[in-house]
Amino acid sequence: MIEVILREDVKTLGKAGTLVKVKPGYARNFLLPHGLAYEATEGNKKRIAAQSKARTTRHEAERSEAQGIATRIAALSITLKAKAGEGDRLFGSITSQDIAQAMAAAGQPIDKRKIDLEHPIKSIGDHVIPIRLHGDVHAELRVHVVAE
Numbered sequence: 001m002i003e004v005i006l007r008e009d010v011k012t013l014g015k016a017g018t019l020v021k022v023k024p025g026y027a028r029n030f031l032l033p034h035g036l037a038y039e040a041t042e043g044n045k046k047r048i049a050a051q052s053k054a055r056t057t058r059h060e061a062e063r064s065e066a067q068g069i070a071t072r073i074a075a076l077s078i079t080l081k082a083k084a085g086e087g088d089r090l091f092g093s094i095t096s097q098d099i100a101q102a103m104a105a106a107g108q109p110i111d112k113r114k115i116d117l118e119h120p121i122k123s124i125g126d127h128v129i130p131i132r133l134h135g136d137v138h139a140e141l142r143v144h145v146v147a148e
Contacts, residue, residue: 002027003040005048010036017052019045066134069108073131073139078102084124084147093120094145099129103141121145 001021006014010031013020019040022031031037038044080102083091100112116130121143129141 004031004037005040005044006031006037008036017048017055063134063136066137069110069133070131070137070139072108073103073110073133073141076103076106076108077142077144078106079144079146081146081148082124088124088147090122090124090145093122094143095120099141099143102143115141 002024003021004027006016006018008016096112096115096117103110114132116132124145127143129143131139
C-alpha cells in the first residue's frame, strides 16, 4: 500500500485533500495518470495543506455571502399575476423561470436552478418556495399568486 493525496473527490476513496492508502497499481495506473491524486511527499503534503486552507477560506466567504442573500430573500415577497379559471386553478402554471424573472425585477437576481420548486405552481394563493443558495444555506421566498 502506498499513500497518495487526492486532488479531486473520488467516490470510492474520499474528498479532495485527504491522504489515503491505495494499492500501488491503482495509484500508478489510474489515480496519477488521470490527475486525481499526488504522491504523498513532504512537499506535496505542504502544498495540499495550503490549497485546503485556501479552499476553506473560499468556502466560508461563499457561505457568508449566501447568508446575506438569504436574509434579503427572507424579507422579500413577490406577487405574480396569472390567468385563472374556476376553483382558483391557473390556466397555465408558474415555473422557477417565472419566479427567477420576478426576483430579478425586484432587484434580487438569482439563478433559476437554485429555486427548489418541486412542482410548478398551479393555484392562486400564498406559496413558500425553498431556495438553495449554498450547500449549507437555504432560504424561503414568499410568492403570492393572484388572478389577472
